[in-house]
Amino acid sequence: GAVVSQHPSRVICKSGTSVKIECRSLDFQATTMFWYRQFPKQSLMLMATSNEGSKATYEQGVEKDKFLINHASLTLSTLTVTSAHPEDSSFYICSAHPPGTTYGYTFGSGTRLTVV
Amino acid sequence: KQEVTQIPAALSVPEGENLVLNCSFTDSAIYNLQWFRQDPGKGLTSLLLIQSSQREQTSGRLNASLDKSSGRSTLYIAASQPGDSATYLCAVKPGGSEKLVFGKGTKLTVNP
Numbered sequence: 001g002a003v004v005s006q007h008p009s010r011v012i013c014k015s016g017t018s019v020k021i022e023c024r025s026l027d028f029q030a031t032t033m034f035w036y037r038q039f040p041k042q043s044l045m046l047m048a049t050s051n052e053g054s055k056a057t058y059e060q061g062v063e064k065d066k067f068l069i070n071h072a073s074l075t076l077s078t079l080t081v082t083s084a085h086p087e088d089s090s091f092y093i094c095s096a097h098p099p100g101t102t103y104g105y106t107f108g109s110g111t112r113l114t115v116v
Numbered sequence: 117k118q119e120v121t122q123i124p125a126a127l128s129v130p131e132g133e134n135l136v137l138n139c140s141f142t143d144s145a146i147y148n149l150q151w152f153r154q155d156p157g158k159g160l161t162s163l164l165l166i167q168s169s170q171r172e173q174t175s176g177r178l179n180a181s182l183d184k185s186s187g188r189s190t191l192y193i194a195a196s197q198p199g200d201s202a203t204y205l206c207a208v209k210p211g212g213s214e215k216l217v218f219g220k221g222t223k224l225t226v227n228p
Contacts, residue, residue, distance in 0.1 A: 006159065032214060043205065043220045044160075093159050097214070104150040104165035105207075105216055109158060 002098040003027055006108025013084055013115055021079045021111045023094030029074035030096035034105075035067075038091040047092075050077040084115040118143045118210050122219035129196055130227050137191040137222045139206030144184050147212075151180050151191050152205040154221070160205065164191070168211075196226045 003026040036044040056069035068080040152160040164180040179192040207216040
């Protein structure tokens with residue numbers, strides 16, 4: 001149990017276009033999901049906290065207009081990278097915490113975004 | 117501000133060796149601590165979760181300990197195998213916060 005599914009695993013897009021990444025909780029409801037970015041050989045950087053039915057909370061320095069987050073249901077959060085540029089190329093990972101204390105945080109498999 | 121440090125940054129061992137990965141955190145007011153494994157280009161796989169009231173957790177060849185008062189956790193891997201090669205990340209959940217604080221990880225290589 002406690003699986004988070006993330007799609008796509010890899011995406012290549014042209015500069016100036018937008019890309020949507022989906023994060024789904026498969027067997028639990030997630031009122032909160034987290035979006036991270038990971039640069040090569042570095043640890044995870046929290047970008048934003050996605051809240052079901054309300055606006056996301058962005059970390060300092062993260063452009064909310066560039067990284068649009070939608071959490072329209074209890075099992076789905078999406079991250080849209082708008083007007084992507086090569087510097088947005090990175091590894092993006094989502095996470096959620098199933099209810100209760102048995103499980104810790106569970107992570108998606110990540111999305112490798114390459115902007116050309 | 118909570119900070120998490122992992123030592124060493126990289127470790128290379130021969131197959132079969134027992135090893136210990138270290139994690140320290142600056143603020144003992146944590147809710148729990150979680151150890152993850154990350155393979156190259158992949159997401160994080162949860163290995164062990166230790167609640168603040170617990171001293172250790174075990175899963176197979178893995179044993180994680182927690183000394184909250186001293187701000188330390190260790191991940192012990194017994195009889196290491198090449199398949200254990202990965203980056204191991206330690207993360208704490210501060211009390212009163214939903215946000216995990218990660219260490220920078222230890223890259224483990226187990227040589228056949």
